[in-house]
Amino acid sequence: MTTNEQLKARADRVFVGTYARYPAAMIRGEGCRLWDADGREYLDFLSGIAVCALGHCHPAVTAAICRQAGELVHVSNLYYTEPQTQLAELLVGNSFADKVFLANSGAEANEAAIKLARIHAGDGRYQIISLAGSFHGRTLATVAATGQAKFHKGFEPLPDGFVHAPFGDLAALEELIGDRTCAILCEPLQGEGGVRPLETAYLKGIRELCDRFGLLLIFDEVQTGIGRTGTLFAHQQLGIQPDIMTVAKALGNGLPIGAMMTTDSVAAAFVPGTHASTFGGNPVAAAAAVASLQTILADGFLTAVQRRGQYFQQQLQKLTESYPGLVDGVRGMGLILGLVLTEKGVALGSEIVSKMFARGFLCNFAGNAALRFVPPLIVSDGEIDRFVNALADLLAKY
Numbered sequence: 311m312t313t314n315e316q317l318k319a320r321a322d323r324v325f326v327g328t329y330a331r332y333p334a335a336m337i338r339g340e341g342c343r344l345w346d347a348d349g350r351e352y353l354d355f356l357s358g359i360a361v362c363a364l365g366h367c368h369p370a371v372t373a374a375i376c377r378q379a380g381e382l383v384h385v386s387n388l389y390y391t392e393p394q395t396q397l398a399e400l401l402v403g404n405s406f407a408d409k410v411f412l413a414n415s416g417a418e419a420n421e422a423a424i425k426l427a428r429i430h431a432g433d434g435r436y437q438i439i440s441l442a443g444s445f446h447g448r449t450l451a452t453v454a455a456t457g458q459a460k461f462h463k464g465f466e467p468l469p470d471g472f473v474h475a476p477f478g479d480l481a482a483l484e485e486l487i488g489d490r491t492c493a494i495l496c497e498p499l500q501g502e503g504g505v506r507p508l509e510t511a512y513l514k515g516i517r518e519l520c521d522r523f524g525l526l527l528i529f530d531e532v533q534t535g536i537g538r539t540g541t542l543f544a545h546q547q548l549g550i551q552p553d554i555m556t557v558a559k560a561l562g563n564g565l566p567i568g569a570m571m572t573t574d575s576v577a578a579a580f581v582p583g584t585h586a587s588t589f590g591g592n593p594v595a596a597a598a599a600v601a602s603l604q605t606i607l608a609d610g611f612l613t614a615v616q617r618r619g620q621y622f623q624q625q626l627q628k629l630t631e632s633y634p635g636l637v638d639g640v641r642g643m644g645l646i647l648g649l650v651l652t653e654k655g656v657a658l659g660s661e662i663v664s665k666m667f668a669r670g671f672l673c674n675f676a677g678n679a680a681l682r683f684v685p686p687l688i689v690s691d692g693e694i695d696r697f698v699n700a701l702a703d704l705l706a707k708y
C-alpha cells in the first residue's frame with residue numbers, strides 16, 4: 311500500500327511545482343468525508359473548492375457517470391447528444407438564460423463570455439471592466455480580468471482591454487466607462503477574494519450603469535452558482551439579472567464542466583465558427599451535471615441549504631463573540647461562508663488552516679482575509695457542530 315509520504319515523494323519528482331500541497335494523498339471520499347493513504351479521516355469543508363456540492367461520490371452522480379461511460383464517452387460537437395441537450399434544457403429552464411455554451415472549466419466559460427461580449431458589441435468596443443479583488447481564472451484573458459496583482463506578476467504583457475474598478479465604488483466604476491467599454495464583469499460574491507459579497511444596492515447600481523451606457527452585465531457565478539448560496543444562482547435572491555452568466559465548479563459535482571449562459575439576443579452574435587470546444591459538453595461530464603442539477607432542483611433541497619447556511623452562520627457568529635482578538639465577523643450567503651479575521655488573525659490564517667488540516671478538518675484561507683468554508687450542500691448540523699467545535703478549540707489556543 312502506498313503511504314502519504316511515498317506518493318508525495320513520487321509526485322514532487324514529476325510535477326511542475328504549481329501547487330503547495332498538504333502532505334496527504336486522498337484515496338476515497340463519501341459525503342462530507344475523505345480518507346488519505348495513511349487511513350486518516352477528514353471532514354471536508356472545502357469540497358474540492360466548492361465543487362463537490364452533493365458531497366463525494368453521490369450515488370445519483372456516480373450512477374449517471376457509470377451509465378453514460380458504458381454508452382458513449384465522447385463525440386465531437388459536430389453531432390448532437392442527449393446528455394448535453396438535457397443539461398442545457400435544465401440550465402435554460404431554471405435561469406434567465408435562453409441559450410447555453412458548454413465548456414470544461416470556469417476560466418473557459420469566462421473566456422466564452424469575454425469573446426461573446428466583444429463580438430456582440432460589433433463596433434470595435436472591446437474593453438471589460440472588472441473589480442478589484444475579483445477572480446476570474448488563470449488563462450491569460452481571465453487573469454487579465456482578475457483584479458488581483460499577485461495573479462498578474464511575471465505574465466505581462468497581459469491581453470489588452472481589461473481595467474479594474476475599486477471594490478464598492480460606483481462613481482469610480484462610472485469614471486472608467488469609455489468609448490471602448492463593452493461589458494462589466496463581476497462575481498455577486500467574491501469567493502477567492504475572501505468571501506466578500508457585493509451589496510445589493512451596489513449591484514443594482516452596476517446594472518443601471520450597464521443599461522445607461524449600453525454595456526453587457528456578466529456575472530461570474532463559477533463559485534456561487536449551482537445552489538451554493540441557497541438559490542440555484544446567487545443573483546436570483548438579489549433581484550438583479552445579468553446578460554451573461556458563467557458557471558462551472560459545482561456543475562458536474564467533480565467532473566470538469568462549465569457553462570456560459572445568455573439571452574437569445576446576445577447569443578445571436580455567436581454563429582458557426584466563432585467559438586468552439588473539443589470537449590465542451592462531453593457526454594459523461596454532461597450526464598454528471600444533469601444528475602447533479604436534478605438532485606439540487608428536487609423539492610426542498612435548496613430550502614434545506616438555506617437552513618443549514620443559517621445554522622452554520624449562527625455557530626460561526628459565536629466564534630466572533632468568543633474570540634474578538636482573532637475574528638472580526640462572519641460573511642457570505644448560504645453555504646459559502648467566511649470567518650473574517652482581524653489583523654492578528656490574518657497573520658495566523660494559513661497556520662490555522664494547517665492546524666485544522668492536521669486535526670482532520672479541511673478549509674482554506676481566502677483573499678488573505680477570511681477562513682473560507684464551502685462544505686458539501688448536504689452537510690449535517692452534527693458535522694457543522696464538529697467543525698465549529700474543532701475550530702473553537704484551536705482558536706482558544708491562541
Ligand SMILES: *Cc1c(COP(=O)(O)O)cnc(C)c1O
Nearest residue numbers: 415416417445446447501532533
Ligand atoms: C474558480 C473560479 C474560476 C476559475 O475556474 P476554473 O475552473 O479553475 O478555471 C473563475 N471564476 C470564479 C469566480 C472562480 O471561483
